[in-house]
Amino acid sequence: MRHLAIIGSGPSGYYTAEAAQKAFGDDIRVDVFDRLPVPYGLIRSGVAPDHQSIKGVSRRYEKVALSENVRFVGNVTIGSDISVDELAGLYDALVFATGAPHDRELGIPGAELGNVFGSARFVGWYNGHPEFARLAPDLTGSTAVVIGMGNVALDVARILSKTREEFADSDIVNHALDQLASAGIERIVLLGRRGPHQIMMTPKELGELGELARAAPVVDPADLPPEGDDAMLEPGLRKSVTLLRQFAAAGETAREGKPIAIEFAFFAQPHALIGTDNVEAIEVERTVIERGRAVGTGEIERLPADLVVSCIGYRSSPIPGLPFDERAGRFANDEGRMLPGIYCVGWARRGPTGTIGTNRPDGYGIVEKIGEDLADGTLGNGGKQGRAGFDALARSKGLDLVTFRDWKKIEQAEEQAARAGAPREKFVDLAAMMQALGDDREP
Ligand code: NAP
Numbered sequence: 001m002r003h004l005a006i007i008g009s010g011p012s013g014y015y016t017a018e019a020a021q022k023a024f025g026d027d028i029r030v031d032v033f034d035r036l037p038v039p040y041g042l043i044r045s046g047v048a049p050d051h052q053s054i055k056g057v058s059r060r061y062e063k064v065a066l067s068e069n070v071r072f073v074g075n076v077t078i079g080s081d082i083s084v085d086e087l088a089g090l091y092d093a094l095v096f097a098t099g100a101p102h103d104r105e106l107g108i109p110g111a112e113l114g115n116v117f118g119s120a121r122f123v124g125w126y127n128g129h130p131e132f133a134r135l136a137p138d139l140t141g142s143t144a145v146v147i148g149m150g151n152v153a154l155d156v157a158r159i160l161s162k163t164r165e166e167f168a169d170s171d172i173v174n175h176a177l178d179q180l181a182s183a184g185i186e187r188i189v190l191l192g193r194r195g196p197h198q199i200m201m202t203p204k205e206l207g208e209l210g211e212l213a214r215a216a217p218v219v220d221p222a223d224l225p226p227e228g229d230d231a232m233l234e235p236g237l238r239k240s241v242t243l244l245r246q247f248a249a250a251g252e253t254a255r256e257g258k259p260i261a262i263e264f265a266f267f268a269q270p271h272a273l274i275g276t277d278n279v280e281a282i283e284v285e286r287t288v289i290e291r292g293r294a295v296g297t298g299e300i301e302r303l304p305a306d307l308v309v310s311c312i313g314y315r316s317s318p319i320p321g322l323p324f325d326e327r328a329g330r331f332a333n334d335e336g337r338m339l340p341g342i343y344c345v346g347w348a349r350r351g352p353t354g355t356i357g358t359n360r361p362d363g364y365g366i367v368e369k370i371g372e373d374l375a376d377g378t379l380g381n382g383g384k385q386g387r388a389g390f391d392a393l394a395r396s397k398g399l400d401l402v403t404f405r406d407w408k409k410i411e412q413a414e415e416q417a418a419r420a421g422a423p424r425e426k427f428v429d430l431a432a433m434m435q436a437l438g439d440d441r442e443p
Contacts (some may be wrong), residue, residue, distance in 0.1 A: 001030050003375065003386030005087055007078045008097035009034040010041020012346020014061035015363030016095050023367050029386050030070045031091070035077040037402040037433045038410055039065065041099055044358070044426075048161065049172035052423060057356060065404050071387065074402035081399055082343070082390075084321035090389040092379045093341050093370050096322065096331060097363075100314035100347040104329065107146070110273030114138075119152045119311040126159055127175035129418075131347050133428035137182035138278065141306020143283050148198035148311035156309050157188050158208055161215035162258050164180070168421045173428055188262045189303060190214070192296040193269035193287055196224055198243050200320040209266045211248065215260035218264035219248040223266045236380040268301070269294055270310075279308050293309035313354040319380055321427075336366045341379050343369065400434070403442050410436045 004020050006013045009032045017030045038044060040058050047054050078087055089095055103118025105111070115138050117125075124132030139399050144160055146153045159172070164181045172180075192199065195218075197204075224245060230238050244264070247254070255261060268284035275281065282305040287294040314428040315329030323332035323341070330351050331344040338344055345366045346359045373379050385392075394401055413436040414424040427433045 001386070002093075002379075002382060003091040003384050004028055004030045005091040005094045006030060006032045006097055007094065008041060008099060008346075008348070009039040009098055010056070010071060010075070010097060010346070011043060011371065012099070012359040012362055013095075014042065014064055014224050016097060017153060018064045019364040019368070021064065021070060021366035023371055024247075026069065028069060028192070031390065032065070032070065032074055032388050033078055034072070034074045037075040037430065038074055038407055039404075045124055045127045047356070048159065049127060050158070050170040052168060052169060052171070054356060055171075072404040072407060073390075074396065074407060076399055076401060079319035079321070082393065086148045086321060086393060087390075088341060090385050090393070092382065092384050093343065094342040095366055096319070096338070096342070096348050097236050098316060098319070098348045100316045100330065100352045101317045102317060103310065104313040104433070106270060106312065107271050108270050110275065110279065113273050113275045113407070115306065116273060116308040117310070118189065119148075119156060120314055122154065122156060122309045126172055126176035128176075128426040128428040129432050130428060131440045133173070135173065137179070137307060139185060139307065141181055142184055142305045143187045143189065144185050144307040144309065145189045145303065146307040146309050146311060147191045149190060149194075149198075151202060151205050153190055153311035154201055154205045154309055154332055156214065157190055157262050160185055160188055161212050161262065166213055169423070171418075171422055171426065173426055177282055177427070186260055186306070186341035189265050189305075190261065190262065191268055191270065191282075191284065192264070192266050195289055195304050197229070197233060197237070198238060198289070198292070198442060199237070199240055199244075202236060203243060206240050206243050209262055210243070212258070214258050215262050216254040216258045217247040218255070218261045218263045219244050220264070221248040223264070224248060227381055235398050257390045265303075266380070268293075269296060271300055273305070274302070279305050280344050281305050294434050300312070314347070316348045319387055325361050332395060341373070344387055372383035378410075402437070404407065404438050405442055409438065415423060
């Protein structure tokens with residue numbers, strides 16, 4: 001029997017567990033760890049609350065989680081509660097699927113002002129992540145600036161724009177819904193340091209901006225390159241650019257009766273944030289594109305900004321005992337291999353790119369490498385204690401582990417607390433999650 005520890009229960013973690021099950025069948029026991037008492041990582045706290053169909057993939061992970069040779073172990077932090085060395089002594093292979101939970105720094109003067117947030121924190125707030133639920137952004141100002149032209153920027157702009165009715169079947173948490181409902185935002189500026197041909201927005205997600213009840217996208221036709229140049233774009237990006245052209249062509253008529261403008265501000269890179277306590281304005285430097293890169297022209301412009309959310313990418317958390325690439329913000333690895341018997345997968349391996357589905361081949365790929373390392377003896381001859389050893393260690397440390405059965409109780413309580421039409425109302429603090437487990441716990 002071989003023992004595999006997967007650290008992180010998000011998409012890359014569960015795809016790795018699924019692949020291990022398929023590759024090794026009854027010859028493997030898989031423990032999937034999470035620092036939270038609840039599984040699914042980015043599916044629960046990253047994917048937008050109004051994108052429930054994407055969240056549906058958790059049913060596939062649940063099937064894996066409920067199978068005989070896989071178990072979920074929540075409420076334990078590897079790297080502090082249990083060290084990497086301790087875990088490596090108990091399992092044949094460790095796979096770190098810990099994602100990229102921290103914001104990339106904006107790195108401009110004024111970034112520390114109030115009401116300036118990175119998307120990890122802001123998205124965590126409206127998704128009820130226990131670490132960020134108390135963020136309490138001030139949404140009473142009229143202008144929000146969202147930095148970045150990727151899908152996360154689109155999520156943030158859309159969430160800031162939607163009406164209470166448009167959130168009806170979402171699992172946005174009540175504290176965010178209430179605050180958004182009384183928000184004063186009239187203008188959302190999406191700031192891109194490059195141009196329309198360099199956006200990272202995918203067509204389906206960009207198209208949603210054109211369907212909002214009280215907001216409409218605004219694109220200045222003068223920012224668009226000649227239409228003929230679109231032919232050289234890859235098909236997905238070409239579709240997105242076509243949407244920008246449609247937004248530009250619709251002009252003011254698209255805004256009739258819609259009080260919120262979502263303005264695309266291209267060729268503008270953040271230069272400084274201005275304010276005393278809270279942010280009041282953003283200075284941007286105009287850019288030109290040279291060989292695909294944004295180059296500052298030295299021309300500075302000031303835009304009002306009552307709220308700033310930077311959606312410019314994420315970093316992984318270093319873990320003591322593991323090699324980390326500071327510059328790239330992820331684990332140092334060679335196609336997922338970090339140290340003998342220690343691997344990484346998903347965003348922890350490749351950085352924050354791709355969709356949920358991109359993690360599937362990633363998970364299957366890392367299991368293939370584990371298979372190779374088993375075959376050539378890198379992973380030793382077996383005889384590790386696996387979960388029995390882990391449970392004894394956890395007991396000796398007094399850890400309060402959460403099982404999948406426990407999680408199902410949390411899930412049930414969240415479903416029962418849901419607003420009419422909504423799938424769940426999430427617990428937003430750890431104590432409340434643990435309380436929902438009641439006294440009837442597995443030993
Ligand atoms: P992203 O797609 O990499 O976009 C980041 C944006 O930030 C880019 O426009 C980038 O501009 C800009 N940026 C980076 N550094 C900057 C700086 N210092 N100043 C100004 N702008 C800066 O990242 P993301 O939006 O965080 O998304 C992460 C991944 O999750 C992506 O693969 C995304 O597709 C995926 N995702 C998917 C969905 C969905 O499918 N529904 C939803 C959310 C996220 P440059 O291009 O000039 O660097």
